């Protein structure tokens with residue numbers, strides 16, 4: 001039994017910027033599909049952006065039954081007001097039952113704004129979601145206390161029920177171009193004058209081309225590197241594996257690499273297929289950002305470093321010796 | 337500038353241990369601290385005050401012991417401190433908490449005039465939600481900027497440096513606004529002996545639900561749409577393979593054979 005009969009369908013918000021989607025939106029179509037099937041409702045993808053018709057088509061290919069598309073230049077870059085007001089108009093028109101949002105910087109910005117306007121519950125930064133047959137609610141699972149505690153949360157009396165979900169915890173659903181569905185185009189009633197914020201300058205810090213959140217392999221370096229130049233070890237290993245470069249906060253604070261590469265509580269949350277931590281002790285704030293990775297490999301000379309408690313494979317050794325050997329072996333393997 | 341900073345007292349989550357027998361959090365003996373990100377927010381607020389004049393007020397909702405957190409804030413640059421304490425507020429989720437804090441801010445404005453900026457931490461390190469700031473902004477119907485690392489005031493403009501996926505944006509925001517602050521390059525300052533003594537003597541104003549005239553139906557468990565069904569400590573699978581061979585090359589070869597077998601790469 002659901003809390004409000006009027007509310008129907010599972011919505012997944014697909015965030016875009018500069019006309020390109022964030023992967024987590026498509027990832028959420030997977031749990032979205034499961035919930036929609038469990039209650040026999042439709043899975044609807046919401047695509048806001050500038051020139052994003054192809055993103056809408058991709059959402060269908062990833063399994064959405066329908067797409068609500070708002071294609072407007074106002075969404076080229078993110079603003080709280082434009083997304084909130086437009087989403088509110090659509091929610092009032094269609095009354096969804098459940099809304100899933102990627103727990104990105106922007107998703108965690110407008111999510112609470114919308115939930116508060118609706119006076120409904122929003123569960124933050126979930127690492128797992130499922131449908132609870134007994135209660136008819138979505139069960140949102142999330143870490144708290146820096147990952148020391150997990151909580152199962154439900155929103156029994158209000159609809160829509162909402163949550164933000166971490167990037168990387170769900171793998172992309174199967175992509176099938178033959179999946180067809182309706183794309184409903186909607187307008188947006190907000191104009192530039194209604195928006196209380198304005199981006200006046202953008203500073204790009206990520207030097208490599210691969211986005212950390214989207215990368216399948218990440219090689220991260222920490223204080224163990226000793227100095228900025230030694231990040232070349234990390235870059236070389238990342239290059240050999242076709243991965244992206246990450247870092248601990250200690251490396252960022254030392255000025256060896258820009259903050260945009262930082263993984264952890266005050267950096268990015270990542271969950272790649274392979275995460276390789278080199279010269280990183282594994283402080284809880286660092287683990288908070290990467291412990292969801294499929295396979296964690298740690299290289300550290302201290303056998304008691306906490307990183308080994310989460311590592312699937314750990315080499316106790318000096319990274320300056322281990323990494324060059326590792327690259328050599330990878331090259332050998334690639335050529336075999 | 338008239339600045340309000342929201343301060344939460346939290347257990348130091350880096351000090352929390354799990355009881356291996358009961359698999360529950362051991363909170364005893366864990367020190368209470370000012371939420372780390374709130375300290376960064378306060379530091380930015382105090383810097384703005386030092387540059388442009390004005391006042392920094394700090395407020396907290398919590399039990400009586402949260403006075404200690406507020407005193408700490410007074411010792412590092414806050415001018416006045418308010419604590420809102422009431423049993424009716426227990427069990428509040430982010431919607432209820434933000435409603436209470438927004439009502440609290442509006443109440444303080446009657447005395448102190450409109451706040452130009454309301455600063456919060458990016459998130460509290462116990463709840464880890466990061467939702468209270470934006471929800472407060474919505475309750476107050478004012479602008480918001482989250483994940484801020486710097487704030488500048490130029491004339492009547494407020495400029496905020498906000499993290500994004502690739503680096504930063506500088507954003508101009510209409511004041512009044514709620515700004516949530518993450519770790520920045522501006523490390524919170526230390527208290528001096530003198531400022532500590534002064535803070536200890538200073539009065540913390542304590543209010544309750546009646547003094548701010550709030551609808552308690554919208555507070556606490558009753559006012560919270562989300563319900564915690566269960567909480568538990570995550571299982572730690574400790575079956576990682578640690579490799580410690582004589583030479584780096586031997587270790588790497590062992591690793592390679594393991595990970596290629598498992599098709600990790």
Ligand SMILES: Cc1cc2nc3c(=O)[nH]c(=O)nc-3n(C[C@H](O)[C@H](O)[C@H](O)COP(=O)(O)OP(=O)(O)OC[C@H]3O[C@@H](n4cnc5c(N)ncnc54)[C@H](O)[C@@H]3O)c2cc1C
Nearest residue numbers: 222223224248249250264265266267279280281286301319
């Ligand atoms: C509010 C707050 C937020 C934070 N947010 C984050 C965050 O988002 N991300 C983050 O990472 N941290 C964060 N931190 C910091 C965190 O607590 C740690 O200080 C930080 O992660 C440590 O970085 P590190 O592992 O590189 O350095 P260290 O802890 O100094 O570890 C260096 C490691 O390198 C090893 N080492 C040294 N030399 C070698 C060598 N030659 N070969 C192999 N190994 C070697 C050492 O054994 C050691 O284990 C935060 C802290 C606070 C208080």
Ligand SMILES: Nc1ncnc2c1ncn2[C@@H]1O[C@H](COP(=O)(O)O)[C@@H](O)[C@H]1O
Nearest residue numbers: 342343397456457459460465466467468
């Ligand atoms: N009880 C509280 N009293 C004062 N400020 C709070 C309280 N709870 C949350 N905040 C503020 O809101 C921010 C985000 O908290 P949260 O949404 O719980 O992660 C914190 O960093 C504080 O600035």
